[in-house]
Amino acid sequence: MQETELQWDQLCCRVTKPARYTDAEWNAITPADQHPQLRFALAYPDVYEVGMSHLGLRILYHVLNSDPRFVAERVFSPWGDMEAELRGTGMRLATLESRTPLGDCDVVGIDLPYELTFTNVLNLLDLGGIPVRAADRGEEMPLVIAGGPAASNPEPLADFVDAFFIGEAEQGILEIAQALAETKGEPRARRRERLAAIAGVYVPALYRVEEREGLLCPAPTDGAPSVVRRRLVDLETAPYPTCPVVPYLETVHDRVTLEVMRGCTRGCRFCQAGMVYRPVRERSVETLTRLAGEALACTGYDEISLLGFNSADYSRAQELIDALLERHAGEMVSISMPSLRVDTFSVELARKLQTVRKSGLTFAPEAGSQRLRDVINKNVTEEDLFAAARAAFEAGWFGLKLYFMIGLPTETDEDVRGIVHLVRRLEQLGREVLGKERRGRLRLAVSVNPFVPKAHTPLQWDGQAPAPELQRKQAILREGLTGKHLDLSWGKGEQSMLEAVFARGDRSLGPVLEEAWRLGCKFDAWGEQLRLERWQQAFARHGQDPQELASRHLGVEQPLPWDHICYGVTKEYLAAQARAARAGECTPDCRFEGCTLCGACPPAAGTA
């Protein structure tokens, strides 16, 4: 065994779940070409099991490794015990496949799934031997790129990342890799400029921030684009990893995740994903059945999950499901749809899918009253919900999971009590339909989370409800939702507050983030790991109050720190939607009822 391999072997003996730090999985690459033009470290800022469930990472691994010029390897956040070993021995965090320390790779590409991973991002860089601040990195250091959902407002991480990628990276990642391969040896500043010339790339160093109405907003220096537009791909022809790495460890998604469609135009006003992945694109049934077959054969998984915001919205859902069942049910392959629209058609589809194995059903009414559902444009009526629930119980389900939010704009206590009434009536319905013999098994799992205002949504100007208000509303729910059939679960308030701070934050958060990390904050998304006192300390030292930042209301006219990032949907459209929200007006789905002029559809000329 090579020396580095032996060292890692010894570390692995001393930690829990050592399989988090080893490779040799089925379909993992063996870096045979030890001298590729570029060694790309793909990093996910959480532990192996969480990162390996992520489709985005799999796609990029596949895209880069399919190109003979480049090698992409994986790295994940080490758990606390492994981190202690690394820091104790002075070894740097390294890629799984070749054990190349991050600091020795050519480029580190970090996926940003959500804001609560930011401290892990800094920690990962530091453990890899890379200075956390972009400005402190010498010429020999790798370029640090970041992309993903939380890159939609990149400003809080602007001090730490050399370049952000906005949008879908299947094609863009190759352009970035090529640009970096071609500029090897050139000065860092020159390489960043080269990256900035690629569509969809935002290089923070090329922008200076100006304070405008209390917020730090980036303004371009000469040559840099004033607006960075997201990249879109054609889903039908986009690369799909039919031979992804099959982890040994149990992950959240031990199945073939088939991306059926991307984008959603239902128009729920709180939802960032619905705004930034427009327009809706679908893969054809032919392509999907082919990909499914290849992926099952190449992985050995016995379950397919249909990924897409509302898989039941897929225009040929019935046909697709029939095709998949026909081909694969006999092989004991089960098919699931993680997200479900609230109507009987969806339930019927789900029932069909359950012929092999049964799994849970989830509905997301989100709000307890029709008035509030109209405000957030969640076009679900009580009739829909009860009809769908009835269909579910009749088809044999004993349990349902229900998602709600509290702290939505214009919400009153009456709306919150509406959640109680709704759930109680569902409970009654369940007992009735299941009947005397089976109703003892009825289970309604109600999950309630505080609303978090996100950038690039119609509700981005609204502040998060302050903690005391949330606690009061939670108490209403706790009192009202008791009993043997109900399981109530909460999102952690402090986590939501932090999420809200960073979701609409600006560059002034950079120093706060760094301080919090230095004070020992990491794995903030893991409830029990969150150290709120340290965060409070970090904010206080920089004269900021997190509650105030999370709850502040922004003016519709004021410049925002993410105005230079564009996902197609115009700010005017978002503002018009905000007005419609206040008026309780609904906006239908443009796929079925006419264009709403949001701006997301690319102009015919072909620029994204």
Added chain:
Amino acid sequence: MVCRLAKGQPVKFISHLDWMRAIARALRRARLPVAYSAGYNPHPRLAYGPPLSVGNTSETELVAATLTEAVDPGTFQERLAAALPPGIRVLAAWPAPLLGGKVTFGELDTVVYLVTVWGPVDQEALNTKVSQIMEAEQLPYRRLRVGKVKEFDARPLVRLVQVVEASESSAVLKLTLRLGPSGTLRPEEMLDLLGLAATCHAQVHRTALYTAKTPTPGRPRPTRLLGGARRRR
């Protein structure tokens, strides 16, 4: 069909549960006709031999698959081999009789490990210790697991300890231990009893699993393993 697999260096850190899933998936990739159970949650009808501790390698991991149709063992082995990830190899495959419709490994009662230890070794002390253990009537041991302490006599669980080779800086030991409902002694615990600190400077490798006919500690005489090839000493 029963097969014997090797778990090598690259995968020694995966747990028994991870291992079970990995083999099940490999069998699917190999398109071998494994039977499934009936009911709400059908799963492949596979039985696995005694678990191996995380960090240990092995050349005798056992899996029994109930098949829906007969497959020639050579073909079975070939197809499975092509579908196994690096670090897992299939060494042998043979048809086994179904006892009451199921294949189980409950009859196995002996396991053999080859343990390599690196570090300063006092060869004389080691040999003395080995003799003491083999001659002892009782071997009290304290096991600490998840905050609970269990005290028991380890002697009946030890069939044979032999020093295969030893130098100043390393040693190789062969441990023949008992396996079964009366309890098991882990090889790391055996190292503890031998006074060799069970650190990562030890590599434990499982070499054999079988059914012994003799109930007393001594050199066991292996018998046919589930109707498979007779193992030669």
